[in-house]
Amino acid sequence: MDKKIAFIGAGSMAEAIISGLIQSQIIDKQQIIVTNRNNRQRISYLKEKYQIISMQNKQQLMEQADIILLATKPCNMEQAIASVQPYMRDNHLILSVTAGISTKRIERWIGLKIPVIRAMPNTSASIGYSATALCIGAYAITEHLQIAEQLFNTIGTTVQVNEAEMHMVTGISGSGPAYIYYLIEAMEQVAVEAGMSSATAKQLIHQTLLGAGKMLNQTNESATELRKKITSPAGTTEAGIQTLEQNHFQQMIKNCIYAARDRSIELGE
Missing domain, CATH: 1.10.3730.10 (ProC C-terminal domain-like)
Structure with a gap:
């Protein structure tokens, strides 16, 4: 995949996906960028373990990335989006693996007609066995879904669902x-x-x-x-x-x- 992916959030789910992507070799390590709010120790750990790029300058991060993967806690999502929203482009693809936050709410916080796709993987992503459900937002089209499927298929299997089903997906395969x-x-x-x-x-x-x-x-x-x-x-x-x-x-x-x-x-x- 000839795209750069920026992870905003560096918790266990972000690491599971990073690990799975690297093991699948679909993307080069230097095409993965990771940042978080303030835990520099966590960023250093991920950078050293996976030889990926870390970046705290949000403008630079957004200029380099094609895909923005939101992997924050639900309570931090709005603030995380606000930190990068001024640098978002219409051709960014936004992927969210944060539980509970709808594509409609993400789109509202972003304030742009930008493609958003929600994904609910599980931590088996780290060994390539995640069961991931995907649902698309108002501005995402087939091309964006195909990119998301290609990415998440490297860490397991994917299925497309209606967004109304995502809460139950969280209860079944997420948890x-x-x-x-x-x-x-x-x-x-x-x-x-x-x-x-x-x-x-x-x-x-x-x-x-x-x-x-x-x-x-x-x-x-x-x-x-x-x-x-x-x-x-x-x-x-x-x-x-x-x-x-x-x-x-x-x-x-x-x-x-x-x-x-x-x-x-x-x-x-």
């Missing part, structure tokens, strides 16, 4: 890896409590998770069908599933996702 890690924490803890070594527990659980994911991807069977195949009547799996049902496991997961969705809505307001 989803954390729910899965939380489940794994519990599995590892119970294995160790039962006397298994931590190393053995991790090997078994991690491979089990990997295998289940590949079964979902490589077969035409639904999660329900695959679960039923494992669940023999009166068997060990059924005993475990019954315990999950008695403790309303699926409803707890739904509540978890709704809570994340509702928080995304709050952040947007």
Whole structure:
């Protein structure tokens, strides 16, 4: 990709995307620029680790960049845009990975008819396995969407959604890896409590998770069908599933996702 990308914000999501882009080799390290509000130590860390460019002069940054990737916290988004808005051009492409902030609000803060695309990746971007949802703003066209798809496809897979769905995307795939890690924490803890070594527990659980994911991807069977195949009547799996049902496991997961969705809505307001 023959474009320079400026990251405004240097947190964990920005790093995950930078790492994924570099590993994919779609873009040269010297085409990636990073800046943030005031954490110079964080910028130095990213510059040293990934050999990318750091820049605090906002005018210079905007003059050099073709794509502006907003990766700030929601509460800092308006201020971050204000810091670069005087130097924005109509031919800049704005990508936002900040949860909860709509394209309409970003466009209003920018004050220009400029293409904006929201993306909701997850931290699996750092190893090329992100699930990223994209939605386009009022001034983005097919060409801009294709650029965004090309960029985010290097760090996983992409799907286009309506913007109204982005809050639910946040709850499912944006925050989803954390729910899965939380489940794994519990599995590892119970294995160790039962006397298994931590190393053995991790090997078994991690491979089990990997295998289940590949079964979902490589077969035409639904999660329900695959679960039923494992669940023999009166068997060990059924005993475990019954315990999950008695403790309303699926409803707890739904509540978890709704809570994340509702928080995304709050952040947007």
